[in-house]
Amino acid sequence: ENIKIGVSYPTPTHAWAAGMNWHAEKAEERLEALYPDVDLILVNSPDPSAQASALEDLMSVHQIDALVVLPFESEPLTDPVLNVKKSGALITVVDRGLSQPGIEDIYVAGNNPELGRVSAQYMKGRLKEGDNIVILRGIPTLIDNERFDAFMAEIEGSGINVLDHKHANWNRDDGFEVMQDFLSRFPDIDAVWAQDDDIAIGVVAALKQAGRDGNGMFVVGGAGMKETIKGIMDGNELVPVDVLYPPAMIATAMDVTVAAFKSNGPVAGRYILGATLITPENAASFYFPDSPF
Amino acid sequence: MTETAMSTAKSSKLNGFDLKTAGPAIALLILCVIGFLLNPAFLSEGNITNLLTRSAFIGIIAVGATFVITAGGIDLSVGSMAAVIAGVMIIVMNGAVDTFGTGLTTVLIGCGCSIILGLGAGLVNGLLTTKGKIEAFIVTLGTMGIYRSLVTYFADGGTLSLNYDIRGVYRPVYYESFLGLPIPVWVFIIVSIAGWFLMNRTAFGRYCTAIGSNESVAKYSAIKVDRVKTLTYVIQGLCVSLATIIYVPRLGSASSSTGVLWELEAIAAVIIGGTVLKGGYGRIGGTILGALILTTIGNILNFTDMISNYLNGTMQGLIIIIAVWLQRGDWGRKTSAD
């Protein structure tokens, strides 16, 4: 009698999501080797409605006993997940919560507002009144809004000027081009909140190209890309810190879900991962050289 | 020397042509066999129902696209159009709650609004191409960007969600069945029949074909070319709004990721079905098969984890190319020099 667990998440279209994918596959290998009677079925989907379809298929074709789902978006996937729930499956939701409480049995979450807040606190710590920053946002989504709003709330009243914010879509190329244009437009920028490590890579390239990477300029990204963390360990001054938003959360969720079938103790509940500020001091413990992210 | 003028050699035409018509059907059949071999549950009633229901969105939109393409046009904006219509529908329904409550009236208002928007958006595309004389590709690439960004704007970058109580009333439109078939499938069937009739049995269908074959012949044959072309976009808009009406109760929300790439899927369905991209030859029946083929590919890929998830796109691409190659229907025959 096999235990079938469906794992559904967005198609990796950028590095963070790829990291998540990698961690999911690693966890699958590990867990399936550990428990021969557990079958994990991994499916990724390019948009919310495709993900809804994937959930239907997991249910009707694979007849899963549990579902680990990282919803593309909260709203549209609430009903489809609820349908899976009705089939009797155990539900674990990762990262982006559903819009209706009480559906999931287990919740493993990153903390988006916290990421914005921690980033803003670091800015406040390093900058003084009258200093200028620019913001490169992610893809217009709820996550992006939560981070941005929390950042702005925290920075409010600090006297630091946010010159402008544009979407760079969690993408290096966009990060590079938007930053180039910010640099042409604003002669005085003291720091950049790039929100994501991919964007930060583009930002750094643009800063170097324009020769504006000195004078105490710094960039804060987010998520915990291994190269970024390596840089922090090596004392990179341009990207001195990072704010954690680990793609490994999917693996955590898979572990907990399997544990729900295998362990005796209670596993239901909420697991909120912190948005830890990664500094040269603690960087080593967040460094996974084998991960693609 | 009058009578013999028309000798009957009907026979020869059938071989080539029927295969061409049968091509998409064969492709679909092969896919189903593969699906079944991978997992017998593929043919379970539940899965077939899911599959049909899912095909409804793309299928309905593709029926509209068949008209546009047959008349020599193209519409890249349908996915974004669906998103913005869904968004506005939700805003309108949520707004109507105060006045009309969360009952059927509100849902009907939402649907009415969807239809008006669909017709309007189609009209805009149509008039810009015909009266504005701008290439359809550019017009609809432009409106694609516009509609997509409008929904992002309305949703403030996030997601628009339908009021929860309305959802209760509206839900059955997606989830309920009638005579054993889910409502979206019924809508798909009705749209298909209407589309088939319009294309093959009315003057309008002829006009579309004529325009797509040769616009000046159409003009000299007293066809109001601009009007007919505009109408094809309006029909496309209507189809998008119908698809949206059955889409909204499924997920109850709209965001900037709603309907992404539906345009390519719809066009692919049309062409897999045997309609010619340059216009002049439209096949509604083929389009429907095309939509089913595309949905089935996605479904089958969800059936197996033999293939790395990353390679889904490769499988999809290969299958689409092979399906159209089958559809060509002259495999084996020597490449004619003619």
Next chain:
Amino acid sequence: MTETAMSTAKSSKLNGFDLKTAGPAIALLILCVIGFLLNPAFLSEGNITNLLTRSAFIGIIAVGATFVITAGGIDLSVGSMAAVIAGVMIIVMNGAVDTFGTGLTTVLIGCGCSIILGLGAGLVNGLLTTKGKIEAFIVTLGTMGIYRSLVTYFADGGTLSLNYDIRGVYRPVYYESFLGLPIPVWVFIIVSIAGWFLMNRTAFGRYCTAIGSNESVAKYSAIKVDRVKTLTYVIQGLCVSLATIIYVPRLGSASSSTGVLWELEAIAAVIIGGTVLKGGYGRIGGTILGALILTTIGNILNFTDMISNYLNGTMQGLIIIIAVWLQRGDWGRKTSAD
């Protein structure tokens, strides 16, 4: 009654035509004025350089697309092709480090590999359309999916990064200037000139036009239609590989998000530039302006915060439509019934 027999109305043809040619230039000019008014820094040397460099990618690809489209084809796969080529280049260069070190040789190996892949991918698209007789739209929609998923697969879904030391050697290809112009701009210029020459001064260019204009005429003129069409895709592939060669040193990485939507941008550039989507009339000069226009739109939107970020797409869409409308070049004249 012999001499005067055939007179023509030569005069009338010129007005319309020249405006048509000037259209994209006018659109670009207007955009620049708007940019300057929004922020004088728009015309700073740094920004102009950025703008030109950025245009190089899309511009080079669009030069190739001009050939494909002029000959009546279409290539939707270019963005994914760029991504997969970039990915493989990086893998190959990283792999070559052990044998050839981190010097120029390795970079040259990478570039050579890019060119081979580009030619090969183009050849595949070309042969599938011509020998396989499958609609170009479907072939390249298919290969678009295939290439995109292959790069995801190679990168394990993530990002492929170029060895840091190689990057040092390769960097100048993107960042250095020669005679005041960045290298990518030089590449763009050379590709443009070569493209212009090929299109307007060689038999090959004429063959492309003839095929796009009327395939059977071309065939009857003993033009090897399949070969020429295939070659247009090969040229497209070559252009993609050149664009990739200057793209990789920019950030030294490739991922599944590399080159997303480049195909639409390239096609848009071609059409904004006045080339006809149905084939038979290609304008390399216009394409270059089209690429500049598209890049400038994005640039300008980053120069102002007057417009909600969410509405970028709306602005872009509007500007594209207006630019093509300008290009039509017969504003004001009465819509002739003809």
Next chain:
Amino acid sequence: MPDGLSISTPILSADGISKSFGSVPVLFSVSMDIRAGEVHALIGENGAGKSTLMKILSGFLQPTSGHIRVEGVDTELPGNGLSEALGIVLIHQELNLAEQMTVEENVFLGRELQSRGVLDRTAMRAAVHGFLDDIGLDISPQDRISQLSIAQKQMVEIVKAMSRDAKVLIMDEPTAVLTEAETELFFAQVRRLKERGTAIVFVSHKLAEVSAISDQVTVLRDGQWIGTHATKDLTPDSMAQMMVGRELSDLYPPMNEVDVDADHLLSVQNLTAPGVHDVSFDLRKGEILGFSGLIGAGRTAVFEAICGLSSRRSGSIEFDGASATFDSVAAARDAGVVYLTKDRKEKGLLLGQKMRPNLSLFALPKFVKGLSLDQKAEDAALERAIRRFDIRARDPNVNVGDLSGGNQQKLLLAKVMECDPRILIIDEPTRGIDVGTKQQIYHFIAAIAAEGVSVVVISSEMPEIIGLCHRVVVMREGEITGILTGEDINESEIVRYAAGLKRERQQ
């Protein structure tokens, strides 16, 4: 001129050629010898298989059985125009030019002059210029084909063929769209080529031309070889008889006197439109009104303006006693005013479609029953049309593009007649039609005029204008230079007005 039947080996010969399309046979063991320095005419009714034979002789089609010999040697001709390398050039019956390209580009398409891979545009332009001058065509090498009139396009085709330096030049109805004057210019070129030893094969329905230019005549009927004779042994009448297989009565029907008191059904005053300047004329009920003039005189433009096909700048139109503005073709059609184009390939028929949808397209509203099309009525209409106009398609499911040229023209005529017009405007009614069918069409025109329908015949064929029309309007450069009646309708008068040597202020 090689007199008598020279015994020299033919440069190109067809020996027992048969051809079937699918299971439909269209040529039955046809033989034909083509000799250097000789003009060999091929005549036959529409659908007799002339074009098919020409395509086989030039490699565009392969015969089902039989042999092609080039200078006595059995040869399988290469397809797609590659036979040009053997010196065999075909001008297709349907124009074969890339519309968006220029004259120069078309003339040299596929064999551009190049030096080191670069187009030698100066040389090509100069060459084209030379050819254009030779043939008296006043256009520039840089003009786009789409801007040329249909006759100019045909002349470009001829230039293209001339420029190929062919050993065998095969021309499928090159003169169908040319006026007599242009035909004369063209024949001058043909004679020059002949003197140089080129073998010329020439298909035409204009038997007078055949008499004038050819040395040999081969006649086909229903795909069968009927005979080959020296032209000097034949008269146009005997040719016609061989073609049709029966005695032909008078070509033109007896002229019905038109009722001079009949109402003016159409009255055009001071019409100015693109290509038309200040044109006024009346059309009576039941009248056949000819429009004559040189190519580009504006005859077509007048009626395109009247029928809502182009915009009108000024002037007024009265139709059936009331002022009318047909601002769409549909409005004109609904009123009973229909225009049959001279450009059947680009404006007349959907070549990729079957006969039925083509036939009903113009009159489609008539076939709507309830919401849908009445396909039975369409079938019935097609059957009627096939009978009435003697449309010969061996395979009724053939694409219209594969019909013989003459049968396309008949179908086109049937198409506009489906509208039951009150005013029928026919632009070049017998372009590419064989003499037997011509006769049918003339009789048919006379008959419908007798029923009270007014007919406008725009034609570049003087005899048909003279033989058919009650009155003749002559145009030149967009203006009417004269309106002729009765005795004045004769060739020399018309030519004088058309050439601008004579001009009358209207009526």
